[in-house]
Amino acid sequence: MPVLVKDYIWRQTENMVVIRVPLNGVHCSKVDIFSSDNYIKAHFHPFLFEVFLFSSVKEPRSKCTVGDGKIVFELQKTECDYWENLEANLSKEEQREMRKKILERSQENARAEQERKCVKRAELDRLAVRHQIVIDANQRKRIDEIKGKVKEIAMRELEEWKSSNQTKETKGKYSSVKQDVPTERKSAIYKKNFPTNKSSPAVEPDENVKPVPLPRQNGTVKVHFTARAFPTPQRESQAPEEEEWLKKQAEARRRVGFVVEDLSPDELDPVWLKEKGDNFFKLGNYLGAVSAYSHAISIGSKMPALYMNRAAAHMALGNLHKTVDDCSTALELLTPCVEMNSLSRARCHARRGTALCRLGMMQQGMGELKAAVALQPNDDKHKMDFEKAYTYVEADELE
Structure with a gap:
């Protein structure tokens, strides 16, 4: 059964009500507070402070401070007027009914707030998805533009290279034809005027041609691998660190098993x-x-x-x-x-x-x-x- 707190102090102005409730040695972290527009409750075991207010207050504009061995409620009045008392004159049955209604209304408000937060979170998620889609589309567009420019440059360079090669080949063919004709005519005239029965000399081998080596003989190459405790190859490992790790693992197994x-x-x-x-x-x-x-x-x-x-x-x-x-x-x-x-x-x-x-x-x-x-x-x-x-x-x- 909690102990009701009666040694609180309160004062008021036309717009504000201030209530000071002593904690009686209880730490401020163990205080639970519940409030509405016409009801205030503070529970700090084994004490309980509960007040059904004389008139309603503006809960969003009111505030509560816990510290220095007391709880301070600063309540903003709904109507600018002086109260006759802090507590409303209610019977126990009326207090029970009002407490029940206040609890139901608080639960409904909590559910509505939770739904509002869920709707807002869903809207933010949809907005973030749309924003991400726009960012991805812009990025893909930019990538396509860069690819197009690079492709255009490469095709232009390829066309220039082809045209330059065709020009060189045409010039080479023309010069070769122009030089071959006089040579053939000279050789024909030479043979007609100076006939000879000497056979042509044999074709001599070219000195710049390297001899082809003989095929190598077959054989077997044996490879011996070093035994390792780690699956990584030697070239990719860190031997000192791995040895230290193995020592630590061995020590751990020795302690446990x-x-x-x-x-x-x-x-x-x-x-x-x-x-x-x-x-x-x-x-x-x-x-x-x-x-x-x-x-x-x-x-x-x-x-x-x-x-x-x-x-x-x-x-x-x-x-x-x-x-x-x-x-x-x-x-x-x-x-x-x-x-x-x-x-x-x-x-x-x-x-x-x-x-x-x-x-x-x-x-x-x-x-x-x-x-x-x-x-x-x-x-x-x-x-x-x-x-x-x-x-x-x-x-x-x-x-």
Whole structure:
């Protein structure tokens, strides 16, 4: 139920009404304001300020300021006159009806404003499309004009080149005919006047002609490509940057998934991984401890201590079912049951019993804790856990 604010201050002139509402320690960002022409509401949890105005005001010209621990309403009156009171004298039923009408009218105005904005946005989109069409048409026209000019220039140059070549060919033919005629006449006169029986000499080879080389022999060219981790060829790559990227990827895979080919020899040693997991556990990094133990188990290690310590990490993370499973696996590996592994078996029973009790299986958990006490009767912690579980079981039976 909100607390109504009554300690507000208001003053008026013929044209204006000013209302000051204290925020009572509430931050200004938590203030919700709703207003209309004859109704004002400000909600700032747990306070509520609500006023049904004596007369109507001009809402678009009015304003509200929130800050400095108060809300200031500056309302522009519709009619220039002094009000008798700030609030209209209305009954609760009339206030309820007026509040309902004001809310409906505000919703209608909001919908109308939304539709107006949608229509305006659609009109702007259509105008932008038309403007873009005009721009594209002008651009295509300009491109066509440039193409036409370039084509015209090229055709003119081609015609000039053709005409110049035709002129040169005509001159060359005329000169060759003019020179050949006297030569033929001279040779005919020479043969007629000076007949000879000597055969013409053989045609000598031209010295400027180069000899054609013999065809080359066939063979096989073997190409050996360098193995690369990236698909780009060597000429298009950046080797130092790519090597740095590969190192970063290997480091990321080593942190997340323990990729075998990226691990060092120490990281493949189960004993080293167990010590790493123990360090993570001591530092409170239980997820890192679980990852170290799990990787040591995945490479084939059957050390019971890995399952025991991973069960402790799972319990710290709240993974109680996984705690029970790891303790059970560790107990299976701690066989045969001898005095040397009694301490480890007692810890497994204690952790499994604690996890079962936290899962709500008090009877089974109490049995595991009892087994831990039997293996280590001098351990006060196991006795305390057993007594606590026994107390819980007795309380359940009494209920």
